[in-house]
Amino acid sequence: MEIVIKLSQFLLSLSLLIILHELGHFIPAKLFKTRVEKFYLFFDVKYALIKKRFGETEYGIGWLPLGGYVKISGMIDESMDKEQMALPPQPWEFRSKPAWQRLIIMLGGVTVNFILAFIIYIGMAYTYGDYYIKNDSLKDGIWVTNPVVEKAGIKTGDKIISIDGDKIERFEPVVSMDILTAREVLVERNGQEKTITLPVNFIGNFLDTDKKGVIVLRMPFVVGSFTDTSKNKEAVKPKDIIVSLNGVDIKYFDQAATVLKTNKGKKINAVVLRNLKETPVTVEVDKEGKLGIYPGSLTESNLEKLGYYKFNKESYSFMESIPVGIEKGKNQLIGYGKQLKMIFNPSTGAYKGVGGFHAIYNVFPDSWSWEVFWNITALLSIMLGVMNLLPIPALDGGHVMFLLYEIVSGRKPSDKFLEYAQLVGFVLLITLLLFANGNDIYKAIVGK
Numbered sequence: 259m260e261i262v263i264k265l266s267q268f269l270l271s272l273s274l275l276i277i278l279h280e281l282g283h284f285i286p287a288k289l290f291k292t293r294v295e296k297f298y299l300f301f302d303v304k305y306a307l308i309k310k311r312f313g314e315t316e317y318g319i320g321w322l323p324l325g326g327y328v329k330i331s332g333m334i335d336e337s338m339d340k341e342q343m344a345l346p347p348q349p350w351e352f353r354s355k356p357a358w359q360r361l362i363i364m365l366g367g368v369t370v371n372f373i374l375a376f377i378i379y380i381g382m383a384y385t386y387g388d389y390y391i392k393n394d395s396l397k398d399g400i401w402v403t404n405p406v407v408e409k410a411g412i413k414t415g416d417k418i419i420s421i422d423g424d425k426i427e428r429f430e431p432v433v434s435m436d437i438l439t440a441r442e443v444l445v446e447r448n449g450q451e452k453t454i455t456l457p458v459n460f461i462g463n464f465l466d467t468d469k470k471g472v473i474v475l476r477m478p479f480v481v482g483s484f485t486d487t488s489k490n491k492e493a494v495k496p497k498d499i500i501v502s503l504n505g506v507d508i509k510y511f512d513q514a515a516t517v518l519k520t521n522k523g524k525k526i527n528a529v530v531l532r533n534l535k536e537t538p539v540t541v542e543v544d545k546e547g548k549l550g551i552y553p554g555s556l557t558e559s560n561l562e563k564l565g566y567y568k569f570n571k572e573s574y575s576f577m578e579s580i581p582v583g584i585e586k587g588k589n590q591l592i593g594y595g596k597q598l599k600m601i602f603n604p605s606t607g608a609y610k611g612v613g614g615f616h617a618i619y620n621v622f623p624d625s626w627s628w629e630v631f632w633n634i635t636a637l638l639s640i641m642l643g644v645m646n647l648l649p650i651p652a653l654d655g656g657h658v659m660f661l662l663y664e665i666v667s668g669r670k671p672s673d674k675f676l677e678y679a680q681l682v683g684f685v686l687l688i689t690l691l692l693f694a695n696g697n698d699i700y701k702a703i704v705g706k
Contacts, residue, residue, distance in 0.1 A: 260624040267622040276326035282370030293350040296329035371643030378636035380583030387573040390428040403471035411454040416445040434472035462607010476510040480554035488550025502529035614695030651683025
């Protein structure tokens, strides 16, 4: 059932993005009286699952879910229709239209992608509001869950003050992503501010580890379940909160490791919070310095009741949600631009994180959540828009590049040149596709 839910979200998001992107090309083409021969969701290699002609356009769904397309008459595209291009230009063809009209048609798809993302963020701000913790309320700092992050200089208990000069007002999941693409992180440690300069290959080293967490909230040591060999099944119970080990106060789970490490193979006194009452118990530490306990979790309301954190909910009116949504969309766009820049810089190692369709599929959760679905779809829409703007022939950005050259120079590249450029671009895209999906296969094999 989980596979069905993930696959449904993946296909729905992908289909929505493809249809709207192609609609961005379709509408201005029709407005400029340019003939559109086909409008397809997915590729109809050899045959289509569904097809129906309305007027001059054939609409359909292909069987190969690697994208979609509109086939515009008189345009050199992935169809490489040389027979049509060999005939004299017709008034309804793309090549017969003024350069500015062709430019608008080609920019239509990415324009829709960016507009869609901003609309989604505005809608989410209005529907869900913001749920966060004020960063300055984290008196005991954050929990570093990845050894690469710790080796780079950020420690558990640090308070993140700013990232690349931008002050952190709210502790949200996006903070972790900002750290991954940052150059400098300013932290407060033991009352002193310290600037952490992250190494150039920081994100590459991060991607090489099995642990993908960066920083999270420090959590209490809640008893979840037990390992088969645990000797503490009678002493403690699920939902107990361990607050002391061998006389040392344990407010957070991460504090237990040091105490347990120094008491390997021993029985030690402990105190647990059970039904809000402190209860003394005796626990046994195994030879590896473990209690044989899987940590549990607490609801946000319980974390508030116990005095750990104060969660803030901010709601917005429709008008208030517009600037909030625009700001979120802008931040995501800038953030993805940074990631893309790092990917094209081999020294960062960010290329290791490039993934294909399986990676996108895995972004979606096992259970259905409209909030998560729309958040992922908005991000994918930005990614699709940015990627399509890359100046690679066969992508919208490649067509735009040649059109801008034509507008500035007054000279139109020959059809033969455009055919060769389209072929080169197609080879590049296939190479990128193979690399991205090859990365997915490699990660599946090595388990990362």
